[in-house]
Every structure is written in structure tokens, then in C-alpha cells.
Amino acid sequence: MKRRTWGLTLVVAGVAGFLGWALPPGMRTAAAQAAPQAAAQGAGKYPDHPIRLIVPFSPGGGNDNVARTVGRRLGEILGQAIVVENRAGAGGTVGAETVARAAPDGYTLFLGGVGSHAINPNLRKNLPYDAIKDFAPITLLAQASMVLVAQPSLHIRTVPELIALARKEPGKLDYASNGNGSSSHLAAVMFATDAKVQLTHVPYKGLSPALTDLLAGQVPLMFSSVVAILPHIKDGSLVPLGVTGSHELPSLPGVPTIASQGLPGYETSSWYGILAPAGTPRAIVMKLNQGLNEALQDPKIRESLAGDGAEPAGGTPEQFAEHIKREKDRLGQAIRQSGLQME
Template sequence: MSLVPVSLSRRAVVAAAFSPILAPGVHAQSGRPIRLVVPFAPGGSTDILARAIGPKLSVALGQTVLIENRAGAGGSLGATDVAKAEPDGLTLLMGHIGTLAVNPAIYPKLGYDPLKSFVPVAWVARVPNVLVVSASSPAKTFQEFVELARKQPGRLTYSSGGNGSAAHITFEYLKLRAKFFMVHVPYRGTAPSVTDVLGGQVDATFTGAPAVLPHIRSGRLRALAVSSAKRIPALPEVPTVAESGYAGFEADQWYGVVAPAGTPAALVTRLNAEINKALAQQDVAQQLATEGALPTPTTPQAFGELIAREIPRWAEVVKAGNVKAD
């Protein structure tokens, strides 16, 4: 471990401590790992994506990358923790549509500002949502599902992993566009919300592909539509909502890495390059495909533009659906 004279400026200390990020192949001098914070419990899509790219970053940077799960308040606790961290490249957030675009409309006293508290690093992936019903549902197609909901306003139910979750706002967006009403049943997590659709206690859910693909393949759930602009490779026979009569409908979950505001541009550039390289590696691509995730390598600027576009868009949906936090 290199010793840095106390007289060096803070900027010089940061540069010396984190030269492994700036210079490929140099071993870490600080001895401190990089924290990649996942603001949710282990096992979800955010966690899976972080653990897919984490080991690749460790090798590329010559520095240990630790995945740290810090769940709570719809991802806000973990995001706030990262927002308050030193902008030295050692603390990163695996953010997603909820933490970076939806939460500002739901939590009036959010501990961070998605646009001011962070600098975008890399857009990692998008995960299409899939509208599913149980195999015993009378709705065999998306159109039949919408008609059924319209004929029985308030009698049908849909589940999500919690108030303000991606599944919740996606379904609210569908209700808004298709003009029908169903009752929301929030759960503490995606898994139980899917389990009760399987069991018939809830009529439908519109959640990320990873949570429902195994049940669709086993025949226990019926996929009616996907939220992406185009059909997805994992479910090529399932139409999009857009092609089913609602042009322009798109409501994928998306995920990406951000760092605390003030993180040096050189670190951001290097991290972006290494994450994009990781996404191009065959084993990572295969892992993402298994999860129904589509890699989205691009620039930090493009990812920042996505976040800026999504915040007002989902604020309208939250307001129209009167979405509240737990």
C-alpha cells in the first residue's frame, strides 16, 4: 500500500489512491474496494445485473468490487447512501427506473436528486415487463384481457412488488392508456406478487421478464403482451402492447450505474468503457439473456438523457394513478 504525503492536495490524494482505475493493469494502491450498492434485497434483477458486471470490473480495474445490498424505501435508502458518499470512484449505485425516475414523484422528502446528486456512468440493461395471467384465466389474448377488465371495473385485481414499484407504475400506465380500472394489490417483493397470480388469488401482474419467464415456459402463466417497443427474443410469439392497439406504448424497466456528483470525468469515462466491455462479453450476454435482459452499452451522456426524459414522464403516471409510497 503506497503512503501519500499529508501535504498533497485532496485532488492529488484521490488521483494517487485510484490510479488503478485510471491506468489499466496497475494493482490497487489504496487497498480499498469499490462498493457497488444495490438498493434492493439480493435476488432481484438489479442484484443479478450488478453481480454480472461486478467480477468483470474487478479484473479490468485490478480492484475488488463488492456488491452491497442496502434495501429500503423503494431503493431510496441505498441511493441516498451513495449520493452522500465521497466522489472518488469507490462508491457506485446500480440504479434503475424506480430509484432514478419514479421515486422523485412518490417520496416528497427524497434524500437525493437523481439529476443533481449523481453523475451517470453507464446504462447497463433494460428489462421488458411482461403482462401475465394464470393459465386458468379466461383471457387468452391481450385484447380479451382489456375487454374483460372494462366489463368488470374494479372487480379484477393486479399485483406488484410494492407501491411505487416498476410493476405498479407499468400497470398504472397500461390502465391509463387502455382506459380500464383494476384494483392494485401490493406485496413486499416481486416473488410473492407472482406467486399469488399463479395461485389465482390475483388476476394479473405486469412485471419484469426474469420473474415470470420460468412460469411462462412451464405453462403455469400465460403471457399476453410485453412492454417493449419490439418483441423480445425470449418470447418471440408474444406481441407488444404497442402493436396490440396502443401505439407508442413502451414501459421497460431499465438499469444503470451512477456515481456521486463530482466524481472526476476520467473515472467516469474509464468505468463506462469497462462496463460496456463487460456487457459485450459472451458469458455476461448469456446471463443477461437468461434473465430476459437486453444489454444497452452507450455513453454516460446518453444514459443521463434517458434519466432526464423519464422523470417527468413517470411523474404524470404517478399523479394520474394516485400512486403513493408504502
């Protein structure tokens, strides 16, 4: 018996299965329901050993930073370590599939986001998981604007200047992204569609190689998370042209929104949330939800997220589930309008 809660579920389920053939329909239903109810009641002992938190991207990016910042505090609240495990690959698909197939016992969690739960379902064929059916949403952690940056060698400082340059030289301006179908890729596609310009996509296998070539001048443009790009903006290596959200960011004072620079309908952002495999007992989901909401009230956590350009969220599992559905529908419409397809 690896885990007490899971073991109890198996015992009760076995008894229910053994008796089910001889029971009337009403009692058969009650017996079948006993297993999940027993598992929920056993959540009082949860967690009794470390919890894995799967991050579907490489270390060092915004997703990884949020997971480690919030995970550390959640571990203190629950009294067990939260072990962050990076499972990068296929735009977040590898990590998401890992969790979707994990035991629903609360010991494998997922840092899901706009890529895994809103972009991939609309863009990737034969996705090995169902973003809605295979997960139990727990809490929306934070939402974060991205920032559009340019190489100083382009000699532009605003979005209108970029648009003018792109129209003068259609298709000659390259932009880097974290990979095909990533949030940085989609942000650029939506920008090009709204601005009616042609930009050439240069996909990379993650943030680190994309940022390396951006800083080296191999590509002149990129949409990126604030946490990854902020040090290079501060030292003058990159020029911020605009942020993708609905308002300016405290971490980037004086950098206007893209929408305010002639593209009033433009807005997109990254978001992060914690999910568990579908079928995780409600009592465990609520215990995690309570712990995460408490962690998000910690001034140090809020300060850390704000420094990364992220705004703490929180809320109920039901609110997070609705957010996922709404974002999936919204970005699906944007993808169809842009004609974006996986390369």
C-alpha cells in the first residue's frame, strides 16, 4: 500500500465490486459511491509525503518561477515539501500528459496555463489529453502580461514605428518565440493580424535559446514574459515597445500597452494555475485550494509575482474551471481568425 488514502479507496472499491452482483440497484449504487467518499474522508491525513508539481517548461522562465515561489509557500502551509519537476516538450504537452495519466491522489499536481489549456487544445492535432475532462482545476494563481521587445539595432521605440517598418519591408522582420504554438508565438500572430503586417516566425525549443539569439542580434523581436526579459531591459540590451495586457505594469513604468498605441482590440496575457488529475477527491482539491489561496495572500508572494509582471488571482476551483473554458473559447476564435497552423 503506497498511500493510505489510495489504499483505502482500493479496499472499499473491492468490497463494493464483490458485493455489487448480489445487491439491489439502489444498494449497488451506494456501494459504488463508497470508494470516492472514503477517499475524501481520508484527506484529513493528506499530505503525508512530498508532492510533485510538474512544470511543463524548462527551468528559468515565468512558469518555473511562479511554481517555485508559490510551491515553497504551499509546502510550508501543508507541512510537506512541494518538489518542482520540469517536464518540458511539445509546447507543454509532455508535462500535461504526465499529470493527466497520474494517480488522482493529490501527490502529482500540474502548473497549467494558457498554453496547455487554451492554445494547445485549439492548435495541436491528436492532443494526448483533454484539457477539460482529464484535469481537476484547483486554483488560478496569477495572470501576467507579456512585453514586446526589440533589438536596439532596429532603432525603434514604439509600436507605431514597428508597424511602419514592417509595412515598409513585408516579411523581412523576424521574431523569436519559445516554440510553435507557445503563448509568445500566439501573441505575435495576433499582433501581426491586428496590425495587418507580415512578420517571419523563428521558433526555438524553449525560452533560453530564444533569448540567447535575441540578445545576440540573430533575431530582432520577441514577445516574452516580463520575468525573463526585465534584466535585459534595465541594462539597455533590449528596448520595450509595449505590454500585451490591459494596463501598464509597475515593473515597467512608462511602457504603454500595445492597445493604446493604435491597436485598441489587442490584448493577451499568460496565466498560471494549479490542477490535479481528474478524479482527485474533492476534499483534497479543497485542501489544496485553501492552502494556495492562503499562499497568495502572503505579502512576499505577492511582491515576488508583481516583480515578474504577474498579478495574484486565487478563487475557487469552479471559478478556475470557468476561466479555462472562457480562455479556450476566446483563443480558439483568435486562432481561427488568424489562420494559424502548426508548422
